[in-house]
Structure formats: C-alpha cells, structure tokens
Amino acid sequence: MAEHNFYAVGHGKKPGVYEKWADVQEQAFFQIKDFPQPVYKKFSTKEEAEEYVKARRPERISLEVNEKADKFYAVARGKVVGIFTDYNEVKNHIADYPQPLYKKFEKLDEAKAYYKKYSNGEEDGNPKESKAYNTPADNNEKEQTKKGPVFYAVAHGHKIGVFKTWEECQEATKDFKGAKFKKFDNEEDAKLMKTGYYAVVRGRSTGVYKTWSECERQVKGYRNASSQLASQEQNMWEGVPVVYTDGACFSNGYVGAAAGIGIYWGEQHVDNISEPLLNGPPTNNRAELTAVIRAIQTAIQRKYQQLIVRTDSNLLIQTMNLWIYGWRKNGWKTSNGTSVKNQDLIIQLDSLLENINVRFEHVTGHAGIFGNEKADQLAREGAVRYRQIKSQ
Structure with missing residues (x-):
C-alpha cells in the first residue's frame, strides 16, 4: 500500500494541510518563496499536520497604534502578531516561538507594509483536500527565481553582513576558518541568515x-x-571584536565618592575611553554599567554585528546572562517585588541589544589580564578626573 502523507504549511500566503506535494508547490509553495524562511513539514497523519499548523497560528491584534511613537515594531510571526511600539512587549510575543519574524521601523506605514507582506495572507487556509503525491522537498532550491537582484548573507567571516555582489562576499569570507554564507534572491531572507538562530x-x-x-x-x-x-x-565568535570594560569608584557608598569608566579596545585605539561618571550617583555598579553601554554604543556606530564584552564584574555578568530576562518580564521588579537598582541603565543597555549581538564574558580582576588591567587603569583615571571636576 502506498505511503499516505500530509503536508503542513505553517507559514505562507495560504497555510493549511495538503495531501499532495504538487498542491503545496502549486497552491502555496510558489507563494511562500517570497517569505523569509517558509515553514512547512511532512507528516504521516492528518491530525499531526493540523496540530502543526494550529501551533503556528497566532492571535491577531489591531494594527492601529499611536502614530506619534518614536519607533514601531512589526511582528509578522510570533505568539501575538501586529504592530507594537514597546520592544519589551515584542520580546514577550516572540519568546520561545519557532522562527519568529519581526523588524523595527521609524515610520508606521513601513511597519504596516512589512507586516502585511510577511504575515500569513489568509487566516484559515483550508485548501482543497486531494490524494497523496510525494515529491522531495529539496526541489525548493530549483523554484527560486533566476531573475532580479541577489543578496549574499555572511553569518561568519571577516565581516558579517549582507552583500550585493559575489566579490564583496568573497572578500568577507576568503581564508576565514569556519566561514558561513549563502546566496538569496531577497534581502529579508539574507538578513535572517546573517542574524542566525x-x-x-x-x-x-x-x-x-x-x-x-x-x-x-x-x-x-x-x-x-x-x-x-x-x-x-x-x-x-571567531574573529569578533573584543572590548574590555571596567568601572572604578573611590570611597564607594560614602559621601565624597568619585567614579569613572574605562573602555579598552586595544593599544592606542581611537575608541579607548577614560571618563568621569557624571550620570547619576557615583557608584561602582553604575560605572560598570555605563562603561558597557558606551562600548556597545561605539560598536553600533561602527556597524559591528557582534561584540564580545569582557568584564571583571560578576554582578554585570549575572545581570546580562541570567537575571535580566526575569526582570524584564516582571516590569523591572526583582523576585521579591522590589524595583531593580540602576534600572535606568539596565533598560538602556537592554534596548541597545536590539541592534547588536553581544556576548558577555567574565574575567578575573587584578590577575594580570592585559586588557582588563588597561580598562581598570582608564576607569581609575576617570575617577580622578571626577574628583577634579567636583572640587572646582
């Protein structure tokens, strides 16, 4: 007896369950090739296929938002989809959702256009049932258009990004160990490949x-x-820029405290920073957070896609690698209901991470690690200048 298969299209202009691979190609597949990372899967039972589609059917919400907002987030795939103005809300809607798709815009019209283009075009998607027809899904590559522009996404290379010529892609990947890149016929797919999951x-x-x-x-x-x-x-993380950050505070917690920040990219590097801490109370923790914020701001200005931050602050490492997820979800409250300390800086730092992929690494302080020692020196010099400024 011939094998009977069911094809579940979770994301495409016509999601639903099909019995023929030809139907998927004809009724859905030729349409979903314009979707970033179309979602579909073969099953042996109709019930499994229907459950697969159902699990990817989000609750739709209104596209009407405050037009005076500074920025807009279009969520095309997530547990909840639509247009939002709060990135923390977006994070909750895409957390744990398979292959989420979203993008930030400055204009509401652009956000709406993106949403309408990349969200499922039909709510129910109940295609006509037909007999099984089995064709390998690998034929998808042959379906890609051969006309129009192409985009090369480099996920691992000397330079990470999306390029429009093969020559640029070669330059970014040649002789790079573990290079990872791929050609696409639309820019959105390329950007998702570059980001990675x-x-x-x-x-x-x-x-x-x-x-x-x-x-x-x-x-x-x-x-x-x-x-x-x-x-x-x-x-x-091979070949990714590395920065050492540190904060220093003399008489921390006492009247007359003086704090500074240190950021070390390399010897004689133009982006090295040594400054007094002038935003808020002069404390060691605020200095540590401010140093990281300034380093990430520099990386974004330099258009880095990834960054490794090395710090000797256990508190900062725990904050960014563990606690921040719960705090954000709880409205910046700790597990016992108290407000998170220095949340103005932590929220600012969390917002910056929308634009760059950062890995936070802990290093032992005062252990002879060159970059850490340099960052510490720069931070102390900044604290000295703090005292000089306040004494004037």
Whole structure:
C-alpha cells in the first residue's frame, strides 16, 4: 500500500494541510518563496499536520497604534502578531516561538507594509483536500527565481553582513576558518541568515533563541544538552571584536565618592575611553554599567554585528546572562517585588541589544589580564578626573 502523507504549511500566503506535494508547490509553495524562511513539514497523519499548523497560528491584534511613537515594531510571526511600539512587549510575543519574524521601523506605514507582506495572507487556509503525491522537498532550491537582484548573507567571516555582489562576499569570507554564507534572491531572507538562530531541543527550556547568551543560559551545565552547541558557539565568535570594560569608584557608598569608566579596545585605539561618571550617583555598579553601554554604543556606530564584552564584574555578568530576562518580564521588579537598582541603565543597555549581538564574558580582576588591567587603569583615571571636576 502506498505511503499516505500530509503536508503542513505553517507559514505562507495560504497555510493549511495538503495531501499532495504538487498542491503545496502549486497552491502555496510558489507563494511562500517570497517569505523569509517558509515553514512547512511532512507528516504521516492528518491530525499531526493540523496540530502543526494550529501551533503556528497566532492571535491577531489591531494594527492601529499611536502614530506619534518614536519607533514601531512589526511582528509578522510570533505568539501575538501586529504592530507594537514597546520592544519589551515584542520580546514577550516572540519568546520561545519557532522562527519568529519581526523588524523595527521609524515610520508606521513601513511597519504596516512589512507586516502585511510577511504575515500569513489568509487566516484559515483550508485548501482543497486531494490524494497523496510525494515529491522531495529539496526541489525548493530549483523554484527560486533566476531573475532580479541577489543578496549574499555572511553569518561568519571577516565581516558579517549582507552583500550585493559575489566579490564583496568573497572578500568577507576568503581564508576565514569556519566561514558561513549563502546566496538569496531577497534581502529579508539574507538578513535572517546573517542574524542566525539557536534551536534548543534539550535544555532547561526548549525553543528558538536569537542570541548565544539566551541559548547558553538554557544549555550551560545541563547534563543532556547537545555537545554540538559548544563547537557552534566557538565558530560563531571567531574573529569578533573584543572590548574590555571596567568601572572604578573611590570611597564607594560614602559621601565624597568619585567614579569613572574605562573602555579598552586595544593599544592606542581611537575608541579607548577614560571618563568621569557624571550620570547619576557615583557608584561602582553604575560605572560598570555605563562603561558597557558606551562600548556597545561605539560598536553600533561602527556597524559591528557582534561584540564580545569582557568584564571583571560578576554582578554585570549575572545581570546580562541570567537575571535580566526575569526582570524584564516582571516590569523591572526583582523576585521579591522590589524595583531593580540602576534600572535606568539596565533598560538602556537592554534596548541597545536590539541592534547588536553581544556576548558577555567574565574575567578575573587584578590577575594580570592585559586588557582588563588597561580598562581598570582608564576607569581609575576617570575617577580622578571626577574628583577634579567636583572640587572646582
């Protein structure tokens, strides 16, 4: 007896369950090739296929938002979809959702256009049932258009980004160990390839994560986590810019305290910073946070896609790799209901991470680590200048 298959199209202009692969190609597949990362899967039972589609059918909400907002977020795929003005709300809607799709815009019309283009075009998507017809899904590559512009996404290379010529792609990947790149016929697919995702199937919490720090939190120390993640993480961060940050505070917690920040990119580097801490109370923790914020702001201005921040602050590492997820979800309250300290800086830092993938690494302070010692020196010099300014 011939095998009877069902094809579930979770994301496309006509999502639903099909019995013929030809129907998927004819009625849905030729349409979803314009979608970033179309979602579909073959099943042996109709019930499994229907459940697959149902799990990816979000609750739709109104596209009407405050037109005077500074920025707009279009969520085309997530647990809740639509247009939003609060990035924290967006994070809640896309957390643990397979292959989320969203983008930030300055104009509401652009956000609406993106949403309408990349969200499912039909709510119900109940195509006509027909007899099984099995064709390998690998034929998708042949369906891509051969006309129009092409885009080369480089996820790992000397330079990470999306390029419009093969020559630029070659320059970004040639002789780079573990280079990863791919050609696309539309820019949105290319941007998603460049960003990359981490799929956790065995960990504290399964799901799809956009940053290694979020993924690492689920798998680090977890006994049955896949060993492949370690090598993937190592390849991803090869050749990424590294910055050392530090904060210093003389008489921390006392009247007359003086604080400064230090940021070290390299010897005689133009972006090295040594400054007094003049935003808010002069404390060590605020200095540590401010130093990281300034470093990430510089990286974004330099159009870096990834950054490794090394700090000797255990508090900062715990904040960014562990606690911040719960605080954000709880409205910046701790587990006992008190307000998170220095939340103005933490919220600012969290917002910056929308624009760059950052890995936070802990280093031992005053242990002879050159970059850390330099950052410490710069921070102390900044604290000295703080005293000089306040004494005037």
